[in-house]
Amino acid sequence: MPLATPPELDDEPGRARSLARHYPRGLRIDAHSHTWAQVLYAVSGVMWVEVEREALVVPPQRAVWLPPGAQHAIHMLSDVEMRNLYLHERDSRHLSASCEVFEINGLLRELITSLAERTREDDDAWLAAAWRLATIELAHAPRSTLRIPLPDASDRRLATLCRAVIDNPSAEMSFEHHAAAVGASVRTLARLFTRELGMGFAEWRRQVQLAVAVSRLAEGQPVSAVARMLGYLPSSFSDMFRRELGMPPSEFRPAGTLGFTREAQAAS
Known part of the structure; x- marks a missing residue:
């Protein structure tokens, strides 16, 4: 399937562009970049985005800001x-020169979707005002800290282990099992995790699990089902989720309702 090529990205400033498109679950878009800056957003569904040696799980409560030239790959999780x-x-x-993940409020959601779904035949004055307001909102939107560091390709063993965890983040598979599968000692891999990713294996896998959990909860899956998929008892999973994100998983709203419940926002 062809890449998500944006329409008519020429060199003419002052004429912003948009794209509205459907992608099926499982589709992968290989690493690529654009000469224009991009707001990557899914009004429904969940994306796994890899950019600048980081992985980002992006439900409808979040979007990704990609400055011009930023290499990124996308996997549709739904x-x-x-x-x-x-x-x-x-x-x-006036916007960031680095890739960022930001939270989507109701106004920004409506601005992005309206701009992406309108055509150039629509009212020019409205479009110009909407684009200006959208860039103001983008500059002030809260940023998300749930980002997963990724290794470079210099050590195949570490890269293979990290990909295996991403594909199957269950806590039931031990570090020792992963180490044996890639043919390296636990001590060597522990050193690589600290040096390359800035954290130990358990903490890194927990970040992957939280990102996956957020994506599943955003789709409306029950907390108990998400806990079992990740190898936790529901109570242990809820404790971990609350400890790491400051709120229980039961307070996370499914896709389409934007964000956390009022109780969760107060807890954070």
């Missing part, structure tokens, strides 16, 4: 309704 915005470099200099 059916995805994509709504992307594209800004010329000269129109996005």
Whole structure:
């Protein structure tokens, strides 16, 4: 399937672009970049985005800001309704020069979806005002800290182990089992985790588990089912989720309802 090529990304500033498209579960878009900055957003569905040696799980409560030239790859964890915005470099200099994940509020959601679904035949004054407001909201949107560091390709053993955990993050598979599968000692891999990823195996896998859990909860899956999929008892999973994110998983809203419940926001 062809890449998600944005429409008519020429060198003309002041004429922002947008894209509305459906992608099926399981589709992978290989690493690529754009000459324009991009707001990568799914109004429904969950994406796994890899960018700048980080993995980001992106449910409808979040979007990704990609500055011009940022290499990124996307894996659709569910059916995805994509709504992307594209800004010329000269129109996005007031925004971050680094990739960021930001939280989507109701206003920003409506701005992104409306801009992505309108055509150039729509009212120019409205479009210009909506684009200006969208860039203001993007600059002030809260940033997310749930980001998973990824290794480079310099050590095949570490890269293979990390990919295996991403594909199967269950706590039932031990570090020793993973080490044996890639043909390295636990001591060697522990040293590589600390040096390359800045944390130990258990902490790194927990970040993967939290990201996967958020994506499953965003789809409306029951907490108990998500806990079992990750190799936890429901009570242990809830304790871990609350300890790491400051709120119980039961307070996370499914996709389409935007964010956490009022009780969870108060808890955080």
